[in-house]
Amino acid sequence: MGNDIVSVTEAILKEIPECCRLSEKDIEKLFSLRPYLYPLEDRLVKGFYDVLYGYPPTASIFELSEREKREWTLRNWWRRTIDGPFDLHYWTWQAAVGIIHIRRKVKNPMMIGMWAWILNFIGKELSKILSYDEFTKVLEAFHKLAATAEALTAESYLHHYLLALCLATGTDLQLIDRLVLIELEQVQEILSQKS
Secondary structure, eight states, rough: OSSSSHHHHHHHHHHOGGSSSSOOHHHHHHHHTTHHHHHGOOOHHHHHHHHHSSHHHHTTTTTTHHHHHHHHHHHHHHHHHOOOSSSSSHHHHHHHHHHHHHTTHHHHOHHHHHHHHHHHHHHHHTTTSOHHHHHHHHHHHHHHHHHHHHHHHHHHHHHHHHHHHHHHHHHHHHHHHHHHHHHHHHHHHHHHHHH
8 A cells, every 4th residue: 555645545545345436326316405405514524523522531632612613614515525526536545534534633533423412413314305215325325435434534543543553663564464463363362362
């Protein structure tokens, strides 16, 4: 995997099975719902940050004074997601979130949990206006969007965390991989003794 964010993004995207990634048909479905999705922005942003600021582990990451700035970032993401395009630039942006999360100490469980919140929020809202058949198709498209963004963010997080470790220690990434595999044998042995 290359070290620049674009090549990292492209490599991660190739690892996601095609049927699990957002397709052109999925994108058309999402775009067709723009009139319903645009009005959700204020409640989505407020609800998202109410959760983050209301939960001590995530609240500790943020300063109260930066909420407006963080909300603006989420608004920009929401608008870009609704308007598209879903091109390499968009997906690279999602991968760059992994780097930002390392710096901010946002852990992957926090990110994945908030994606679940977004999906639940959107699902509840769209279930009020769509037929069951249309709702399931749209929800599938949103799940593919979420899975792709989560994979990019989480894998970019891991890749760049290890890359920074390699640069800081002067150790080759392949050596780190070998050391991890060796140590995992001991970890598995310890875990099997405790169970």
